[in-house]
Amino acid sequence: MSATRPAPDYELVVGLEVHVQLRTRTKIFCPCPTDFGAPPNANTCPVCLALPGALPVLNAHAVQLAVRTALALECTVHRTSVFARKNYFYPDLPKGYQISQFDQPIATAGRLDIGEAAGGAPRVIGITRAHMEEDAGKSVHDRFPSVTAIDLNRAGTPLVEIVSEPDIRTPAEARAYCGRLKEILEYTGVSDANMEEGSLRVDANVSVRLRGATALGTKTEIKNMNSFSGVERAIAVEFERQCARLEAGEAIVQQTLLWDATRQEVRPARSKEGSHDYRYFPDPDLPPLILDAAFIAHERASLPELPAARRTRMQAQYAVSPYEAGVLTASRALADYFEAVAAALGDGKPAANWIMGEVLAHLNNAGTTMAEFAVPPADLASLLALVRDGTVSNSAAKRIFARMTQGEGAPAAIAEREGLTQVRDDGALVAWVDEVWAAHPDEATRLAAGEKKLLGVLVGAVMKRSGGRADPRRVNQLLAAKLSG
Ligand SMILES: [Zn+2]
Numbered sequence: 355m356s357a358t359r360p361a362p363d364y365e366l367v368v369g370l371e372v373h374v375q376l377r378t379r380t381k382i383f384c385p386c387p388t389d390f391g392a393p394p395n396a397n398t399c400p401v402c403l404a405l406p407g408a409l410p411v412l413n414a415h416a417v418q419l420a421v422r423t424a425l426a427l428e429c430t431v432h433r434t435s436v437f438a439r440k441n442y443f444y445p446d447l448p449k450g451y452q453i454s455q456f457d458q459p460i461a462t463a464g465r466l467d468i469g470e471a472a473g474g475a476p477r478v479i480g481i482t483r484a485h486m487e488e489d490a491g492k493s494v495h496d497r498f499p500s501v502t503a504i505d506l507n508r509a510g511t512p513l514v515e516i517v518s519e520p521d522i523r524t525p526a527e528a529r530a531y532c533g534r535l536k537e538i539l540e541y542t543g544v545s546d547a548n549m550e551e552g553s554l555r556v557d558a559n560v561s562v563r564l565r566g567a568t569a570l571g572t573k574t575e576i577k578n579m580n581s582f583s584g585v586e587r588a589i590a591v592e593f594e595r596q597c598a599r600l601e602a603g604e605a606i607v608q609q610t611l612l613w614d615a616t617r618q619e620v621r622p623a624r625s626k627e628g629s630h631d632y633r634y635f636p637d638p639d640l641p642p643l644i645l646d647a648a649f650i651a652h653e654r655a656s657l658p659e660l661p662a663a664r665r666t667r668m669q670a671q672y673a674v675s676p677y678e679a680g681v682l683t684a685s686r687a688l689a690d691y692f693e694a695v696a697a698a699l700g701d702g703k704p705a706a707n708w709i710m711g712e713v714l715a716h717l718n719n720a721g722t723t724m725a726e727f728a729v730p731p732a733d734l735a736s737l738l739a740l741v742r743d744g745t746v747s748n749s750a751a752k753r754i755f756a757r758m759t760q761g762e763g764a765p766a767a768i769a770e771r772e773g774l775t776q777v778r779d780d781g782a783l784v785a786w787v788d789e790v791w792a793a794h795p796d797e798a799t800r801l802a803a804g805e806k807k808l809l810g811v812l813v814g815a816v817m818k819r820s821g822g823r824a825d826p827r828r829v830n831q832l833l834a835a836k837l838s839g
Pocket of ligand 1: 385510
């Protein structure tokens, strides 16, 4: 007999550190451009190359975007914050230190609700702090056979690091946090928040403890997660690994782990020498950052409607479900498009159905985004109005829509040109009904004898005869009239 002791009930504890590249035209302390994809080391100058005597000058736009980020996350923005040197040696860090913020960050004590999207109870994750810093360069290992190359284009790119409280309890919550955060970054326009281009980078601090315990367990840090699904999966794998170690009576070793998406496992990173003692001190080249109260108030007042508020409003205004509101607000461009169509049509529900169905399917198939979508909202609204008033059938509307996405013009003109308008003229419809009636004597007799399901068969035959253009509602009425007459 095996032991009957129940397995301990372990609880997952996760905090996330998210590095966000701010959407400035130039770097945080020099005028070099921040374009992604420039030739290696093209976007550099004495400041970001750390040549002797070069002095940093803080980019005001980066400060504005950092403040906007912090306010959108309901943080307290501090009037005074301090830039500090974080000292470590690494080949892609030319100064030998990174300018960051340490004990006086620009913002603290925010919150992010990750529960409302699913229409469930609020689930609030605390934000410990948000601080500004410069990015490091990149070590390029795959460009030359046996050499590591250094590209300093990214060195000095402005970042905000957003550190959460260890409030996250499941891998799915971690993913939801990333998704909600990305939405806010996109809605406020502070970042491209593009994980593939590295403008959004997520590290996870993971520990486990017995459920009910209050002390935190020893944590590991997972890096190198390149997608939100990767974040979710990596945390799930690390949770299992830590539970198994504790079950086996082994201790958790505090270490940095790299997520290997191909092998679906975590492995220890090579340690950065001296990475445990950064010897922070205030940067003597940069004075404390002092923000005017009026500036903070202005930024707060100019925040756009944030996604959570927009979802709530859209549910009330357009009678869409919480799920639909969640899909339609996934990006600001999509939400704007939906609202423009709904306004032009004067009806939210068909606009929601079409955008969640045909429009998203088209974007998905074409591998494109709403920003490049060729159909103006007014044209989609015109098409839906044609469906609503019975001018075109739903299936014809799909064919018209396909042509609209190719830039072939307004829906009414396409319908006319392609002969896709519904025939509601009784003269033509009665003739088709009579022809079908004569061509299907057996079905007609059985229908007349009360076999009601044959009505659909005959309506289908009329539709087929009309090339799909007959108005099915009117065909139904005519067949019913034929039966009773
Ligand atoms: Zn520079």
